[in-house]
Each structure stands twice: as structure tokens, then as C-alpha cells.
Amino acid sequence: MKHTLSVLVEDEAGVLSRISNLFARRGFNIASLAVGPTEKVGISRITMVVSGDNRTIEQLIKQLYKLINILKVQNITNIPSVERELMLIKVKAGLQDRSSILEIAKIFRAKIVDIANEHLTLEVIGDPGKISAIEKLLNQYKVTEIARTGKISLTRSSNVNTEFLRKAWTKQSMPLL
Known part of the structure; x- marks a missing residue:
């Protein structure tokens, strides 16, 4: 299963390199990676998509927290976003x-x-x-x-799961046989 991780990091040289080395050492492939500044000066958000089961992703998150310059790691796969x-x-x-x-x-x-x-x-x-x-x-x-x-x-402040709403709307709009 693919998981989306949102990682807040201090905007310092070498942070992305340490993260990618961690993934490489563990044999993970990063399917998607985007990095950019946040609303706070000196903080960047890394959004990455990685494959793995829930247990493996939990272990990976624990490993990420051990790296320096990591402020917050969140698995937002099942959170309305x-x-x-x-x-x-x-x-x-x-x-x-x-x-x-x-x-x-x-x-x-x-x-x-x-x-x-x-x-x-x-x-x-x-x-x-x-x-x-x-x-x-x-x-x-x-x-x-x-x-x-x-x-x-970004997670939804409204907490509305649009994927759920889209599926519910599709079921309602489909004609019954």
C-alpha cells in the first residue's frame, strides 16, 4: 500500500540527503517527493509517497524521528487531506x-x-x-x-473526507438495476 508522509524539517543543508540515505539503507523506494518552504521561516515541508504495510511505515517514522533536524512526521494517508x-x-x-x-x-x-x-x-x-x-x-x-x-x-481543517463524499455521491447517482 502507498502511504503519504508529511515531514516538517529545519531548513538546513543535508537534511534531504539524510532522509534519502535512511530510505536507501532500508531498501525503500520513494515514489513521489516534493519539498518546499512552509509558513514559518527556516522550516520546510517534505511530502513523500512510499510503499509499505502499516507496521513498516510506523518503523520508518520512528527512524525518521531519530534524524537531526526532523521536527514532525505524520502519516496522512488516511487523514482527510x-x-x-x-x-x-x-x-x-x-x-x-x-x-x-x-x-x-x-x-x-x-x-x-x-x-x-x-x-x-x-x-x-x-x-x-x-x-x-x-x-x-x-x-x-x-x-x-x-x-x-x-x-x-495538507490535512483538511474541516476534517471532511472528500474521497468518501465522492464515493457516496457516485453510489447515489448510479441507477439501480
Whole structure:
């Protein structure tokens, strides 16, 4: 199972290196990693996605707390959160495919950030599911380059689990057979 960890660290040289070394020594692969400043000067948030069972992730969190400059580690996998990712995707777009690609971009609220004779570059922002969905649709055309930021996430102050609401709404809106 994939887990999302939110790690607050002191913004010091070598912190990310120590964290990645810990993961490498334990044989963990980091599926997604995003680092950036927080609302407090000198503090950074690292959001990472790692695979493992609950027990293994608990052990990993304990190991993270042993590292210097680690302030807080939180497994936010099952906590209501707002998740976003940014993807830039360059697609081969000849005249015959351009309108179809633009329609897909419109449906996903993607922005066209570069246009050339044979290519379109789109900027897509959304939850990881949206990013994967548009990428899958655009793969029917020739995708020539992709750059993704990795997931960033903050827990919801409202404590509303939108994933639960989305599933409940889908069940209600489906016709009964």
C-alpha cells in the first residue's frame, strides 16, 4: 500500500540527503517527493509517497524521528487531506489532432503553456487521479516529454473526507438495476 508522509524539517543543508540515505539503507523506494518552504521561516515541508504495510511505515517514522533536524512526521494517508500535483506534458499535435487535444485540455481545465507547429505543452494541476487520467488520455497521441512535481498535501481543517463524499455521491447517482 502507498502511504503519504508529511515531514516538517529545519531548513538546513543535508537534511534531504539524510532522509534519502535512511530510505536507501532500508531498501525503500520513494515514489513521489516534493519539498518546499512552509509558513514559518527556516522550516520546510517534505511530502513523500512510499510503499509499505502499516507496521513498516510506523518503523520508518520512528527512524525518521531519530534524524537531526526532523521536527514532525505524520502519516496522512488516511487523514482527510487536500492533495495536488503539477504536470507539464508535451504532446505531438499535428493539425488533425490539435482540436481533440484542446478538447481534452478543456475538460481537465489544463492550460496550454506553449504551442508550436507540431507540439502542444499543457500545464495540469489537480489531484494525482486527475493527473493520471489526462496523461492516460493523451497517451493516444505521441507524448514526447513529461515533468511532474510529485504530490503535495495538507490535512483538511474541516476534517471532511472528500474521497468518501465522492464515493457516496457516485453510489447515489448510479441507477439501480
